[in-house]
Amino acid sequence: MRKSSLAGKIGYISIYAVVILLGLICLLPLWYIVAVSFSRASAVEGNMVTLLPVGFNTIAYEEILGDAQYWRSFGISVVRVILAVIINTVLSVSMAYPLTKNKRQFKGRDVYMNLLVFAMLFNGGLVPTFLALKEYHLLNTIWALILPGAVPIFNVILLMNFMMGIPKSLEEAAILDGANPVQVLTRVYLPCSVPVIATVALFSIVGSWNDFYSGLMYITRINKYPLMTYIQSITINMEDIIRNGTMEEILRASQVSQQNLNAAKIVVAVVPLLLIYPLLQKYFITGIVIGSVKE
Template sequence: MIENRSFSSRARVSIIYCIVILLGLVCLLPLWNIVAISFSSSAAVTANKVGLAPVDFTTVAYKKIIEDSQFWRSFMISVVRVILAVILNTVLVVLMAYPLTKSTREFRGRNLYMNLLIFAMLFNGGMIPSFILVKELGLLNSIWALVLPGALPIFNVILVMNFFLGIPKSLEEAAIIDGANPLQVLIKILVPCAKPCIATIVLFSIVGSWNDFFSGLIYIQKPRNYPIMTYIQSLNVDIQELLKSGMSSSSLGNLSELSNKNLNAAKIVVAVIPLLLIYPILQKYLITGIVMGSVKE
C-alpha cells in the first residue's frame, strides 16, 4: 500500500532534511578547512588565505610526519595498545557485568559491588596517586602503563549490564535446564545476543585508546616509547634548532613552507584516518547498543 502524504507533510519532511543537511555542513566545513590548511603553504596559512581549498599546494607537513622512523614506531605502539585495550576491556566488562545482573539472593555481594562501581565512576584518586601507583607497580615506560589504568571502564559495565537485563530470562533458564553452567550461559547465550552492545563498547575502547595522548605524557618518560597521539602532539617546527643541526639547504627550503599551523592540521588529519576506517564497520551497532543498554525495564 502506497501512502499518499499531503503537501504540508512533504513540506515538513523537506524542511527537516534541509536542517539536517545544514547541520551536517556546519560540522563538515571546519574539518574540511583543516584538511585544506594541512596541504597549504606556511605563508598562506599565516595570512589566513586558506578557505575550503589548499593555497600553494604542498605536502611538506605530511612528509615531516611520515618520513620519520619514530612515527611508525609510535604508530605500532598505538596499534598494540588498541588491541590490548579492546581485549582487556571487553573481557573484563562482560565478566563484571554478568554477575551484576543477578539478584541479591543469587549474588549476595551484588549491591556492595554495584555501590563500589558507582563510587569509583564518580570519584577517583587523581593524577598524582595514579602516577605513584603505576610507578610502584613498575609499569612506567611500558605498554601496560597505557592499558591497565583504564582496563575496566565502569560506564561500559553499566551499559552491558543493562543490556543483559533486557535479554529474556527464559533463555538463561532454558540453558540451565539443558545442563549449561553459568560460563556456558554467558558465552553461548548472552554474549551472542549482546553483539550490538559489545560492538559499541569495542568502538568506545578503540576511540578512547587511539585518541588518548595524555597518558603517554604522564607514564612514558622515553620519547621513543610514545604512542602515536603523544608523538604527534610533541611535534613542533623550530627553524633555529634545524639550522644548528646542520640540515642541508634543500631540506631547509622545503621546511620553509611549513609552520606549526599546517603541521597541527596535518596531525589532526593523520589522527582521524584510522578511526574513519573503523567507525563505519561498527557504526550500525552503535545506536542499538547505547539505547538498549542505557535503559532497564
C-alpha cells in the first residue's frame, strides 16, 4: 500500500510538472512579446531584451492608440465580430440540423453533403468573390467583411456530427408532445449543443477579429478599415514617415523600431481574445449532452 501510495504521488507530481512546463512554454513567448513592446528601440535591435523591458516606454502603443482612426477601426471590428458570430452561428445551425436526418427523412442528403465537402476543398477564388461584391455594391461596407465567410463549412460539419450524437429518444419524446421541427431544434438540439455552439462561436470570434486580409482586399477607404487591417497599415505609414516626414515626425518614428511596433500589434490583437476566452471556457469542460434520458 505504501509503495502504491508513493507511486501515485510521484505520478501526480510528474503530471503537474509537465502541465507547468507546457504552461511556461505557452506563456513565455507572449511575455517576451510584451517586454519587447515596452522596450526602447535600440535595446530591441541590439537583442538586449529577455523577460523584462529595457528602457521602458510606450511609444509603440502611442503610435497605435493615439489617433481617432484606431478607435473607429476598433469599433468596426467589434461590430464585425458581433454580426459574424450571429450570422455564422444561425446559418451553420440551420444547415447542420437537416443534415442530421437520414436519407428517408431528408431526400437528397448525400448530394448536399458532397456539395459541402467540395465547397470546403475548393472555393471560387478571390477574383470572382471581388466581382460578386462589386456587382452587389458591397465593397467598402462591413458586409464585404462578413458575407464571403457567412457559412463556414467546417463549423457546419462540426455541428452536424455533434447533433448526430444526441439521443434520438429526446427528439421522439418532443414529437410525441406535439413539437414541430423548429421546436425540436430550439428546445431539444440547441440546449444540448451549447458546448459545440460555443466552440464555433469562438472560431468565428477569433477568425473575424484576426482577419486583416479581407479589409485589404475589399475596403479601399481607410476610415472603414477593421482594426487588424488598420494596424497592418501602420507599418507602411511608419516607413513612409521615415522617408518623407518632417524632422519632428522622423525623430519620433526613430524612437520605435519595426520589432517594437510588431510586438505591440500582437499584444493589442491578443488582449480582447484573452478577455473573451474565459467566458466561453466553461462550455468546453461541461458535459457533452445536457439532459439526456436513460435508455
